Amino acid sequence: MSSILFEIKNSVAYITLNRPDKFNSFNREMALLLQSKLDECASLHEVRCVYITGAGKAFSAGQDIGELVGEHKVELAQILSEHYNPIVKRIRNLPKPVVAAVNGxxxxxxxxxxxxxDIVVAAESASFIQAFSKIGLIPDSGGTFTLPRLIGWQKASALMMTGDKVAATDAEKMGMIYKVMPDIIFEEESKKIAETLAAMPTKGLAYTKHVLNYSFTNSWEEQLQLEDQFQQKAAATEDYQEGINAFLEKRSAKFNGK
Structure with a gap:
């Protein structure tokens, strides 16, 4: 059975981490296959949004510890440089919105x-854990960059050092994630978000994502200049013209992502 399930439906690429017996922990096969599927999503025009979730009771328990020990162990340096760093870079550079549907x-x-x-939603029963300190490691996969910017330095530092479990509802309150949904409707409602994004002017969404990436490091003036540059790019798209025409004609817009 493949460690990654992949399906395209209604312009959404559904990627499911599929090692449920291992709580979808990452081994080399799954990490490389996820990279391949993200590349495929980037290249296919029919894919206008990506939805990532996990099979079974977990989204992902992180690294499969079994790969870190034994005769055929994989070194941590290789895991970061060949597994996780390429994954998070692909997600941030993918010119399409990516929804993480955290089911556990x-x-x-x-x-x-x-x-x-780009958007993280979670089931009520889900939780988030910076588990690295429990085995003497530091957070990776961009966590030391993203988490302090989402929830602040002090709280991020505490969660990373203590390894405390954060319930989905608390993660929403502290701004770590976008929204929590009841388990019974989670799959249906989270997929609606992805389908809504896929029907939007996705070229403009890609430009928004690109400009947001630079907001972490740009100065105020540099960010204003970047907004000016990409606003002009957005105004030159077919989707922008369709949006204007639909507004003037009092009808629903039909965007094509161009």
């Missing part, structure tokens, strides 16, 4: 991969 526990790298997605 998201721990370690599993948690930090969700935090680099």
């Amino acid at each position: 526990v998201a721990a370690g790298a599993g948690a930090n991969i969700t935090l680099c997605c």
Whole structure:
């Protein structure tokens, strides 16, 4: 059985981490296959939004510890440079919105991969854990960059050092994630978000994502200049013209992502 399930429906690419017996912990096969599927999503015009979730009870428990020990162990340096860093870079550079639908526990790298997605929604029963300190490691997969910017330095530092579990409802309150949904409607409602994004002017969404990436490091003046540059790009798209025409004609717009 493949460690990644992949389906395209209604212009959404559904990616499911599929090692439920291991709480969808990452091994080399799953990490490389996820990269391949993200590349496929980037290249296919029919894909206008990406939705990532986990099979079974977990989103992802992070790294499969079994790969870190034994005769055929994979070194941490290789895991970061070939597994996790390429994954989070692909998500941030993908010119399409990425929704993380956190159906259960998201721990370690599993948690930090969700935090680099554009929209993170979670089931009420889900939780987030910066589990690295429990085995003497530091947070990776971009977590030391994203989490302090989402919830502030002090709280991020505490969660990373203590390894405390954060319930989905608390994660929403502190601004770590976008929204929590009751378990019974989570799958249906989270997919609606992805389908809504896929029907929007996705070229403009890609430009929004690009400009947001630079907002972490640009000065105020540099960011204003970047907004000016990409607003002009957005105004030159077919979707912008369709949006204007639909507004003037009092009808629903039909965007094509161009």
